[in-house]
Amino acid sequence: MSVSIPYAMTAELTHRCPLHCVYCSNPLELQKRESELTAQEWIDVFEQAGDMGIVQVHLTGGEPLLRPDLNELVVHARESGLFLNLITSGVGMTERRIRQLARSGIDSVQLSVQAPEAGLADTIAGTKAHEHKERAAKWIRAAGLPLHMNAVLHRQNIHLVEDLIELCASWGADRLELANAQYYGWALLNRRQLLPTRDQLIAAEAAFARAKERFGHRIELIWVIPDYYEDYPKPCMGGWGNLSLTVTPDGTVLPCTAASGIKSMKFESVKERRLKWIWEESASFNAYRGFDWMAEPCRNCEHRFRDFGGCRCQAYLLTGDPSRADPVCARSPHHRLVTEALPSESEFDPLQRPSYSYRGK
Numbered sequence: 001m002s003v004s005i006p007y008a009m010t011a012e013l014t015h016r017c018p019l020h021c022v023y024c025s026n027p028l029e030l031q032k033r034e035s036e037l038t039a040q041e042w043i044d045v046f047e048q049a050g051d052m053g054i055v056q057v058h059l060t061g062g063e064p065l066l067r068p069d070l071n072e073l074v075v076h077a078r079e080s081g082l083f084l085n086l087i088t089s090g091v092g093m094t095e096r097r098i099r100q101l102a103r104s105g106i107d108s109v110q111l112s113v114q115a116p117e118a119g120l121a122d123t124i125a126g127t128k129a130h131e132h133k134e135r136a137a138k139w140i141r142a143a144g145l146p147l148h149m150n151a152v153l154h155r156q157n158i159h160l161v162e163d164l165i166e167l168c169a170s171w172g173a174d175r176l177e178l179a180n181a182q183y184y185g186w187a188l189l190n191r192r193q194l195l196p197t198r199d200q201l202i203a204a205e206a207a208f209a210r211a212k213e214r215f216g217h218r219i220e221l222i223w224v225i226p227d228y229y230e231d232y233p234k235p236c237m238g239g240w241g242n243l244s245l246t247v248t249p250d251g252t253v254l255p256c257t258a259a260s261g262i263k264s265m266k267f268e269s270v271k272e273r274r275l276k277w278i279w280e281e282s283a284s285f286n287a288y289r290g291f292d293w294m295a296e297p298c299r300n301c302e303h304r305f306r307d308f309g310g311c312r313c314q315a316y317l318l319t320g321d322p323s324r325a326d327p328v329c330a331r332s333p334h335h336r337l338v339t340e341a342l343p344s345e346s347e348f349d350p351l352q353r354p355s356y357s358y359r360g361k
């Protein structure tokens, strides 16, 4: 089977992070600072990515600004011909630092925001960060960089969609992604506290449509669906090992950022193998390419060419087997694992603050 060239690479420079977001999709157990790739090892990875024809690199974490060598990495990644998107909470950013990163080759910045007002935002992030984010947004714009923002939606902020859009427009965002929480890693631990009710979701979709009328000419608005309320799954990652790859802080190479949660699989490392070999030849990347691996009900389903059987990580996390149909699918024999997790309106008290688990607290 011929393998396409990956379009994008997610480079998780570190798992360390000053925030403790309750919806974090990073693994329960984070990789330690001592195991992180050195600057020279990352530079080699960027050269390999450029040689493979990868176009875009997302520099992320954790918080990539915690790497003191970030500027050096950016300089070399740019020399490898890569388009560089910095994904950050803004914490650790200064005006001087973002100007320097822009000069060194950062092409765009994605800044996260948790809620439209500081009190709630800081509760969700588990630390005081919101006010600094506003300053960071100004500095990003002043450095001449496109400002992309993203907000993860869940039970405690989904009713504030219009306010969130208004806030991001006032901070000068060019683009805002409103992504309903995905239940991987730490987020799965808080799923009960995070899942919105169906009524909340219907109201939020209407609010999004209204806000699109008001702000759609100023800011590009993206709505990422909450798959727990769908009858069919999302075409996760555009198919396993099809469009992109992720390199974790210690050099492990994954077909998607959440795949380290699949404990039944072994993933290769850039410390032992070339990136191109891992992409083209490794057992982990080939495991779910194409359609031959599928069992029923996917094997003969007419939707398989569109959704590739859904998400391998979700299939593993909910059923224990990554080769099963994503249980979001109404045709999956495990679909009740999703429907039984949905909250009812009667058990939802909008005045009560959820009792979240915070990482590291």
Ligand code: SF4
Residues within 6 Å of the ligand: 232, 233, 297, 298, 299, 301, 302, 303, 304, 305, 307, 308, 309, 310, 325, 326, 329, 330, 331, 332
């Ligand atoms: Fe997709 Fe499989 Fe469900 Fe068909 S049965 S819709 S291919 S997940």
Ligand code: FES
Residues within 6 Å of the ligand: 184, 236, 237, 256, 257, 258, 259, 310, 311, 312, 313, 314
């Ligand atoms: Fe890993 Fe969907 S998140 S395949």
